[in-house]
Amino acid sequence: MKGKNVVLAVTGGIASYKAANLTSQLVQKGANVKVMMTESAQKFVTPLTFQALSRGPVYVDTFTEPEPEKIAHIDVADWADVIIIAPATANIIAKLAQGIADDFVTTSLLATKAAVYIAPAMNVHMYEHPAVQRNMALLRQDGFSFIEGEEGYLACGWVGKGRMAEPEVILDVLDKHFNRSQLLQGKKVVITAGPTQEKIDPVRYFTNQSSGKMGYAIAEAAKQLGAEVTLISGPTSLQYPSGVKVVAITSAEEMYHAVDEAFTHSDILIKAAAVADYTPKVVYDQKRKKQQDEWSIEMERTVDILQTISTKKSPSQVIVGFAAESEKVVEYAKKKLEKKNLDLIVANNISEVGSGFKGDTNQITIIHRNGEMKPFPLLSKQEAAFRILEETMLYMKKVH
Incomplete structure (x- = not known):
């Protein structure tokens, strides 16, 4: 943390005495603290x-x-490398969730582009109140991260969740946050994102509901972690991440050729795209007119990109797949991991609230080739992206 700019936002709770200790420890570690x-x-x-x-x-x-x-x-908002809200009361959490800016703390938080960590502190019943939980969920969707404390004795006399995390826990989170910046230094990472479109005629095509948000979040995170990133993207409405090489494709066949070319000289492939399994056997040159009878479209299999590319990978390369399932999520993910010779797979239940396509959050389980599983709570897709990349590097260190 030496030389890092840390802003500490202190709000009105009894746990603010811990913030004094946190300030002292940050300064002792060499951080610049406001x-x-x-x-x-x-x-x-x-x-x-x-x-x-x-x-x-x-x-x-x-x-x-x-x-x-x-x-x-x-000035404070721009100066910060990271902002910690400790303690974070139910009131400040509600204000942030609704975008209220009525004092120095809230105006600064709305103006910053820095990562923000929230350390809640309140009575256990306040913490469990639906409004507080709803506000915390909204903030997670907006990319805020929470540092939860352990259950224990509270100032009000109750015992339960609501204690602010100890300064040592917060410092550990910040250490990991700043260490991330070198995690992928020197690595070349290929990421696929978004849907494919399989053409029927000049105006019609088959596609799926993938928004590309997860893949784009991984590309942005990989760039922040020091990687040289190639993003192979199907059609989406998202802005391309800055500092990332983007290869725009439309069909599953185009994605296969782009991945095949890019992965040859790369270290990691993370395939987050939702690629069509089937494509029309016949593509019409002209718009097909409405007929009186039914219309049946014969389909043929597309190239299985993961399975094909995995047969070509060298021992030093790592491939990460995704399994978006609506039932038997872990079981199907493990089968896919084995069948397609992957190193890791990210499983998520698309039928769960807050998880899957189009949303800003995801609840994932990362499964390693050796069977090790790491389930995560509901996270913003930005935070999920960092977790996926951290697990990938952890795997590489173990294997190589």
Whole structure:
């Protein structure tokens, strides 16, 4: 963490005393720390405490501008490499979920492009309230990450979930966050994303509901982790990730040839695209007119990209597949892993709420070739992408 810019947002809970300890430990690790506080937080710990510990000014008022040439909350938002909200009350979680910006903390959080980690702290019944859970789910969809504490004795006298994570736990999360930036340094990664379109005539085609969001999130994450990334994308409405080589394709056949060419000189293939298994046997040159009788379209198999490419891979290359299933998810994923000679497979139940196509979240289970399984809770697709890449590198280190 040495030299990293960390912004700590302290909100009004009794656990704010832990934030003082966290500030001290961040400074001892060499981080540059700026603290911002809500009005309620100042009822528990004074700004002077954090000023002494962080060795810098503490931001408490949106309308106080110590440097006229800068807008303070924008400057703090832009300065941050990462922001931690600790403790995060039910109130701040609700404000963020609804996009409310009525003080220095909330305006800064809305203005930042940095990663934001939230360490909740509240009474167990507040934590379990449907509104709080709903707000936390919304924030996960928006790409925020949560650092949950353990169950234990709470200041209100209840025992249960709601304790803020200990500073040491938060520091460990931040260490992993900053270590990610070198995880894929020097690696060449090929990622497929989106659907394919199988042409019937000039105006009709078969396709599927894949949005491409998961594959695009993996491409963005791989770039952030230092990889040289090639994204092979079917037709989507998404913007291409910056700094990534993009190969645009339409059909399953085009995707096969693009993957075959790109993977030859790459280290990792992650096949997140939803490729058509069948394509029309006959493609009409002109639009087929409506007929009085029924219309049957004969289909033929497309090339099984994963199975074909896996026969060509060298011992140093790794292939990761996806299994989007609506039943017997793990069972079918394991069969696919074995049949197609994959190194890892990412299984997800597309019938589960918040998981699958089009949404911004996913609940995945990553299965290694040796049978090791790692299930994850509902995550934003951005966070799921990092987990997939971390597991891939973990596998490579074990095998190679």
